[in-house]
Amino acid sequence: MRQASNGALSLRAWMQRLQETGRLAVGKPGLRLQHELAAIAQKLDGAQATFFPRPSDRPISVISGIVSDRGWMAEALGVAPEDLLGHFQQAAEAPLAWREVDDAPAQEIVHRDVDILKQLPVPTHNEHDNGAYITAGILIARDPETGVQNVAIHRCQISGPNRIGILLLPRHTDHFYRKAEASGKPLEIAICVGVSPACLLASQAIVPLGHDELEIAGALGHAPLEVVRCVTNDVRVPADAEIVLEGRILPKTREMEGPFGEFPQYYGEPGERHVIEIDAITHRREPLFHTIVGGGYEHLLLGAIPREATILSTLQRSFPGVMDVHLALGGVGRYHLYVKLKKTQEGEGKNVLLGAFAAHYDIKHAVVVDTDVDIHDPREVEWAVSTRFQADRDLVVISDSQGSKLDPSTDKGLGAKMGLDATIPVDAPEMKFKRIRVPGADTLDLAAVLDANGRWQG
Known part of the structure; x- marks a missing residue:
């Protein structure tokens, strides 16, 4: 098994790693190539990769879902997810x-x-x-x-x-x-x-x-x-x-x-x-x-990660305050972009939105948030929109622009783009948008303070 000097793994070495760490499910021999393999791989999507020995009595085995998690891809390349x-x-x-x-x-x-x-x-x-x-x-x-x-x-x-x-x-x-x-x-x-x-x-x-x-x-x-x-x-x-x-x-x-x-x-x-x-x-x-089963995590992540890297580089050339980007899987890893921005002046969020739309034509909806928001957690992004965005002030809509031809809601790829600036005003009073925090909650060791055998009575 070949392995690069930084720990990046060959396919077979990665398959071995998945097996050793309980992330590889093995099907019974002879499963059907028509629909059955895809159904199993889809059921385990993002949880386990799959290995199918001799499907439909063929001598060659099939694998799927081998990089169906962002952390797995980082691990296979020998780097930390961040x-x-x-x-x-x-x-x-x-x-x-x-x-x-x-x-x-x-x-x-x-x-x-x-x-x-x-x-x-x-x-x-x-x-x-x-x-x-x-x-x-x-x-x-x-x-x-x-x-x-x-x-x-x-x-x-x-x-x-x-x-x-x-x-x-x-x-x-x-x-x-x-x-x-x-x-x-x-x-x-x-x-x-x-x-x-x-x-x-x-x-x-x-x-x-x-x-x-x-x-x-x-x-x-x-x-x-x-x-x-x-x-x-x-x-x-x-x-x-x-x-x-x-x-x-x-x-x-x-x-x-x-x-x-x-x-x-x-x-x-x-x-x-x-x-x-x-x-x-x-x-x-x-x-x-x-x-690769179409529309599954493996499919979406392979498209999303390189696009994120390209979009991040493009935005950072014009906006040094851009810290990170994420193409959400709810937007099929192509259409919904979240941008983390260290904002220094008013209007910057809208400019970043325009830059994001120019960075890749597939982007349909983009949201810009502050650095305290985890852009890899869609609930955090939704929270920022719900508490820091007003549609009559912070919305950008661009009609009749190029999008993805595979988006069935477009007219042969012609559609609209929508940007949401969910950032805090630069001159906002400190306490107006300060997030609540319980001291010690983020570092608490539950095992040290809870009784695993305890009961409320008896």
């Missing part, structure tokens, strides 16, 4: 170049005669999903002009023995694809299923074109990531990946994909999508197939 955003910010700003190797566990077994659903245990999650989907595979593509790689997670529908329908949003993978398609060529890619927590988190980094997220993964682990060249193309993949599907996104080819249960916990609509043709599948001996 240092997680700072660690990610530092890794994104100072990536480590990967190190290429010639021999890798990811290529112990090679299949050139591809039949995805016979060779891999790909689950079907939701009631109306259009079949089996790869949901936790990091897709790696190379810029056809520069060779620089990009890493992202896309939903991948198995639509034939060697064929995958993929939703490409107008981001970096699509940018590479357009270059290749313009010259009439396919875009070479690889889908890696079963990678380290560092690789999973790095794949969601919001960085400019020309930044290889595998280098961010290396920085998250304080050691260059070992990569290996695919057997059928020039894409470099993590050497210790469990499973790799090597292929090409075909030019000028579109086929129906969807519906699929997405992170807002609604179905993404079906449509004509891009198509991948798989040329080879490579994997370790006895590999693990990782699946």
Whole structure:
């Protein structure tokens, strides 16, 4: 088991840690790939990760929910939970170049005669999903002009023995694809299923074109990531990946994909999508197939944490009083942002709200609070709104602005943004907004003052 110098764990080392600490539930052999695995993983979401040996009598086992808690992700990376955003910010700003190797566990077994659903245990999650989907595979593509790689997670529908329908949003993978398609060529890619927590988190980094997220993964682990060249193309993949599907996104080819249960916990609509043709599948001996259930904590946190780091960096450049940010899971880790601000002048809260909306178009509702409010506790934020906010004075509404196309309440992504300034006026009298406090309550040792065997009578 490989382990980075700062304590960041490989996938298998992290699975071992989960097992040793009672955070891994093991299913009975032979559970059904269609719906049953997802139902169990969803039931245990955020409480235990899951391991499913030989589902539907397949030889490859499935895992899920492995980073379904913010503290777990920090632990897997070897940092304290309060240092997680700072660690990610530092890794994104100072990536480590990967190190290429010639021999890798990811290529112990090679299949050139591809039949995805016979060779891999790909689950079907939701009631109306259009079949089996790869949901936790990091897709790696190379810029056809520069060779620089990009890493992202896309939903991948198995639509034939060697064929995958993929939703490409107008981001970096699509940018590479357009270059290749313009010259009439396919875009070479690889889908890696079963990678380290560092690789999973790095794949969601919001960085400019020309930044290889595998280098961010290396920085998250304080050691260059070992990569290996695919057997059928020039894409470099993590050497210790469990499973790799090597292929090409075909030019000028579109086929129906969807519906699929997405992170807002609604179905993404079906449509004509891009198509991948798989040329080879490579994997370790006895590999693990990782699946992420849409809309669960694992899905939401992998999107939220990198966005928080990017938003925090963006806001702090203009507003040094911004201390922390949090994308609430009640807002599906995308739409609801809480900002902790050390306010020094009036109007600053509203400016921070405007900066937050500019930091990422997904943000729909934002709340700015003072430093005495725990932004990771939604009850604290609600308390601040209820006692420090007045709608006719502290509300910001922006109509007809860009939002998420996966938010069904928008008009194809066009919607409104709402900001709430729930901060205390700078010149407020000290006692007007002073929180009540019982002396000693925060340091009380209950075991020292309560009688565990005591009774009120008899």
